[in-house]
Structure formats: structure tokens, C-alpha cells
Amino acid sequence: MKNISERDAKHVWHPLTQHKLHPRMLGITKAKGALLFDESGKEYIDGISSWYTSVYGHCNDYILERVYQQMQQLDQVVFSGFTHEPAVKLSEELIKILPSNQEKLFFSDNGSTATEIGIKMALQYHFNKGQKRNVLLAFEDAFHGDTFGAMSVSGLSVYNGPFEDFFIEVKRIPPPSKENLKEVISLVNTYVASGNIAGFIYEPLVQGAAAMQMHDAQGLGEILSILKEHDVITIADEVMTGFGKTGTHFASDQIETKPDVICMSKALTAGLIPMAITSCTQAVYDAFYSDEIAKGLFHGHTYTANPLACTAALAGLELLQSQEIQDNIARIMKSHQAFDARIKSHPKVARTRQTGIIYALDLNIETERYGNLRDKLMQHFMEKGVFLRPLGSTIYITAPYIVSEEQLEQIYSAIESVFDIV
Numbered sequence: 001m002k003n004i005s006e007r008d009a010k011h012v013w014h015p016l017t018q019h020k021l022h023p024r025m026l027g028i029t030k031a032k033g034a035l036l037f038d039e040s041g042k043e044y045i046d047g048i049s050s051w052y053t054s055v056y057g058h059c060n061d062y063i064l065e066r067v068y069q070q071m072q073q074l075d076q077v078v079f080s081g082f083t084h085e086p087a088v089k090l091s092e093e094l095i096k097i098l099p100s101n102q103e104k105l106f107f108s109d110n111g112s113t114a115t116e117i118g119i120k121m122a123l124q125y126h127f128n129k130g131q132k133r134n135v136l137l138a139f140e141d142a143f144h145g146d147t148f149g150a151m152s153v154s155g156l157s158v159y160n161g162p163f164e165d166f167f168i169e170v171k172r173i174p175p176p177s178k179e180n181l182k183e184v185i186s187l188v189n190t191y192v193a194s195g196n197i198a199g200f201i202y203e204p205l206v207q208g209a210a211a212m213q214m215h216d217a218q219g220l221g222e223i224l225s226i227l228k229e230h231d232v233i234t235i236a237d238e239v240m241t242g243f244g245k246t247g248t249h250f251a252s253d254q255i256e257t258k259p260d261v262i263c264m265s266k267a268l269t270a271g272l273i274p275m276a277i278t279s280c281t282q283a284v285y286d287a288f289y290s291d292e293i294a295k296g297l298f299h300g301h302t303y304t305a306n307p308l309a310c311t312a313a314l315a316g317l318e319l320l321q322s323q324e325i326q327d328n329i330a331r332i333m334k335s336h337q338a339f340d341a342r343i344k345s346h347p348k349v350a351r352t353r354q355t356g357i358i359y360a361l362d363l364n365i366e367t368e369r370y371g372n373l374r375d376k377l378m379q380h381f382m383e384k385g386v387f388l389r390p391l392g393s394t395i396y397i398t399a400p401y402i403v404s405e406e407q408l409e410q411i412y413s414a415i416e417s418v419f420d421i422v
Helices: 004-013 061-069 085-097 111-128 148-153 157-166 181-193 217-229 282-286 305-320 323-343 373-383 405-418
Strands: 030-031 037-039 043-046 105-108 134-138 168-175 199-201 234-236 261-264 274-282 348-354 358-363 394-397
Touching: 004 061, 043 181, 043 405, 061 305, 085 105, 085 305, 105 111, 105 261, 105 282, 111 134, 111 148, 111 199, 111 234, 111 261, 134 148, 134 181, 148 157, 168 181, 199 217, 217 234, 323 348, 323 358, 323 405, 373 405, 394 405
Parallel strands: 134 168, 134 199, 199 234, 234 261
Antiparallel strands: 030 037, 037 043, 105 274, 261 274, 348 358, 358 394
């Protein structure tokens, strides 16, 4: 009988994959804690929490038990005209840890839809108020997802090339640094002076797909403050950064000026079931609250606020706020700092950076984002029993919060061993 990988090749089309160059996928049969297991029984440390989702570890017993109990009671129900306890309870608990200006939650299915809804909120907010604002502001090299609105505000043409003629109009600014802040603020003022900027969408502190580029919190706060003065809706894409990865519950916690809208997914449901939430302020919600039906936010998904996903999210929130997980986050941050001290001066290392449990280094070598060297690095890590997914010459770590010190050291050693082959 053919194995999973061979059977997969017949019918399955994988994301971010040129199948002529990469015809075979590795079959994974089991996952537990920080480990993945393939068809041959070989284990790999999941150094990126499976795209930043399984932050409390794979098949977490506490989360599984909570979802199993919910499955006996209510599995799925339409969320238009109905509601249920897991969604209401999740709204109550999530609001407690979100920035204090957030009041309303809109449920959807994934990170792209979370940002898509945030974009629609910004555009329709002004439309409902009788204002013609149809331009969005975003960072250079941004990434906000693969649906059309999300692609419009993303700046990575490797993903978006064939579709750019169909996009919403977007103006771009560089992420702020201490060196460029004056120029960035001048550019922001120029754009808002036009009067047609509806919203600004941004990844706070860390731009994930842009190879974990990190920017200045104070500078970002100044930009947000200017935009709020001009009633530009600010949209924090916390799909990657949310739920502890930057050292606080949300990256926005570290920025004085809070966003009007926050987009969440990935670690929201601890990697168990897809779901997303877009939160907003009362002022944003009020722009849709009307006797006119057409002023409502007419957006919906079949599995909106799925009870099982809401239950997984509730269990995840409890774990996030536990002393054990908070201690683990602090421990991982400290371990990354020690690793950084031992490798940052290596001649093969061009640059290192860290925000919370997110650690990244750039190799002192040029390579394409999805080029041969990147494939070679990935294969090398897998041979070492570590799953890392380099972005070009950038190697990054976003391991689960339950990763052990021994497992972290195996990740670090695998990275150091790369210096001998590049």
C-alpha cells in the first residue's frame, strides 16, 4: 500500500508550493507537545508552532478534554439569529485581556478573513458616515493574508503579482525606526492631508512574513496618534503576534496608542480548530448601528463562532493567563537572549533580533525567499530533527510555550550547525 506522501501527490494541491519543484510532502502521523512524528516514526521539534498556532503544545490534554465535552452538547449552529454559551463566554473572557478600548467582537474563520473584515470595517465606517474615503495605508513589505482585501494591503509581490490590477488603492510607509521616524511621520501627514485615507492596517512590532522584521513601538505609537486625530481607522493585525508571542498578551499592549480594530486568529484556538475574531471599539460599531439595514456589516461565514472552536479558544485563554505559561514565556525569552549572545558575533550571522519569544537571525549570505539555499537549510534542519521554515536567509524561532530547555538547545544547535554548510 502506498504511504501518505505518495497518495497525497495524486490529488492534493498544497499552499505556497510549486509542485513541479517540490512534488513530495512529508507525511505527519502524530503530534504531541512540541513534537511532530512522521510516517517512519522520526520525530521533529516544532520550532515554529506550526505557523504560530499550537503555542500550548500539540494535542494539549486540557484543551482536548474541554472540546470533547463541548462536542457532546453542541457541535455547530448558525450564528445569524442564534447564539450560544461558548461564543458569549469567549467574548466576556477575551474582552478582559484585550486593550481596554475594545468592545465588540466579529467572528470569522481565519487570519485572512479577520483582516478582510477589519478592512471592510474601515471602509464602510466612512461610507456609512457619508464620507468618500477609499484609500488604505499600510507598511512596506506587509503581509495580511491571501483574500483580495488582505492581498491589497500586503506588499509582497511574490504572493500577489497576478492580482494587483484588482486591488484596493493603498499608500505605503516604511515601518518606523529611531532613524527614519521623522521622514515616516512627514509621509503620513502628506497622505492624511488628502482626506481620503480610510484606514491604516499594520502588524504591530513584528512583520512576520517580511522575515520577522521588527520596528519601534514608540514610533508606531506616534503614527497611530496622528491617524486618530484625522479619524483614520487603525487596524492592528495581531494574527501572528497575538496571545503572548511578543511577551505581552498582545503586541498592542506595548504601544501607548491603541488600535480601533484588532485582527486575531492562529493561536486564538491553540492550533486545534480554525477560527478568527476581529474586535473593534464602540465608536466603530456605532457607525454600523442604524435603522437602515444596508448600514450593517453584511459579512458572514458558515462556521462563524463554531462552538468547538470557541471552547478551544476559551481553554487557550485560561492557559495563556496561567502562571505556568507566563513563566514559560519568560524562560524562553531568557533562553533566546543567551543564544543570541553566543552567536550574534559569528561571521556567518549578519543580524539578530528578538521580540518576546520570537527570535530571528539573518545569515550573512544572499538567497531567494524560496530559493535552493532555503530548501537546503530546511532539509538540514529536518535531518537534525528540528522543523524550522526559513524565510530566505532569515532563520526564526517561534516554538510552543511548553518547549523544554533541552528541546530549545536542540533547536539552537541545529541552527549553529548551519554555519558550517553555508
